[in-house]
Amino acid sequence: MNLQLLAFMILSLVTLGAAFKVITARFITHAALYLALSFVGVAGLFLLLNADFLAAVQLLVYVGAITTMLIFAVMLSQVEEIRQGAAEEGFWRRILSARFGVIPLAVAAALAGVILYLYRFANWKAVPVAPDPNTTRSIGQAMFTTYLIPFEVASLVLLVAMIGAIVLTMKKEDRSR
Amino acid sequence: MIPLFYVLVVSTLLFALGVYGALLSTNAIRILMSIEMILNAVNLNLVGFGRYITPSDPRGQIFAIFVMTVAAAEAAVGLAIILVIARRYGAAAIDRVRMLKG
Structure with missing residues (x-):
């Protein structure tokens, strides 16, 4: 515990x-x-x-x-x-400069503050936690039944990304062939 | 057992660090790394909520797997774009790239 x-x-x-x-x-x-x-x-x-x-x-x-x-x-x-x-340039010099250092820090801190404030006062309904399920089996079952179409779309996304990365990084002289 | 709130705090801090890094740095590869950190924080959130709110349903974890897929695709294409920009302009500093057309 x-x-x-x-x-x-x-x-x-x-x-x-x-x-x-x-x-x-x-x-x-x-x-x-x-x-x-x-x-x-x-x-x-x-x-x-x-x-x-x-x-x-x-x-x-x-x-x-x-x-x-x-x-x-x-x-x-x-x-x-x-x-x-x-x-x-050095990170520490950059972080101390007013324009480049303070604004990102303020944005990130404000974001974290708001999110944590919301979490603190949110009321999640607490479910009594079940004993450890066999996650791999249940993920596989759900993935190939309920989420079959998203699964196929995700594989298509990966294929497109792979082809896109190859095409983008190809050198010029290879392209003319 | 770990309270859900602790998990949410860790994921929020990771998210904020990612946002901070993405806004702070001018190196495009470091910005890509920060975005990966943000996506990781989102995954942590999904798994945490899935564990505590719907413990018998793997929905949160499946969503996290899809997030990972898209993150991998994004990293590959983003890295390719950064390399092309670096080859053409000789720099990976995003504040020096001003044109959309090559």
Whole structure:
């Protein structure tokens, strides 16, 4: 009981700290690695919330695919500025400037404040929590019956995205052939 | 058991960090990373609500899976666009790209 809360606290700290480092890290590759750490933390939170299948998908898709793609794109690109993201200027100098630092902070803080205020006084109807269901089985069953059409549309979206990414990044001399 | 409110607090903070990063940075790849963080916070919210409000129904988790699909597609296309922009302008800094036409 208490151990679960402790694990929750540690995982949330890892997630939020890594998310903060994504914003502040000097090099863009470091930011990508911190992003992977943040995703791992979220996967742990999913496990704590009894979503074991989703935790595995999170690890495979986010940590395995998206972060790898980001790192590959950064490291393979020839433009020096992408590789050294903070060649722009130092983060801490930027955050202290009135125009670029304060306005994003104010927007984000206001957003978080409003959302937390709404959550605090919302009245969720509490359902007595059932014993752990077999989530993978129930997800699979629902996915291929009730949500069959969204599932097919999602696979189409992935196909279109893949073709689009390939076409967009094609070099000019290849296009003339 | 963890109270639902704690999960919501964590997801809200992650969301706010994502918004902050997306507004703060000028590097397009970092903005893409911030957007991924925002989508992750949304997923956390969906799973948390699914766990506590409809524990016998996997609806929230299925929605989270669809969010992940769209996030993967968005990351692929967004990264491709950023690479094309960087190749053409020699920069990934979004405040230097002023034209829609190439």
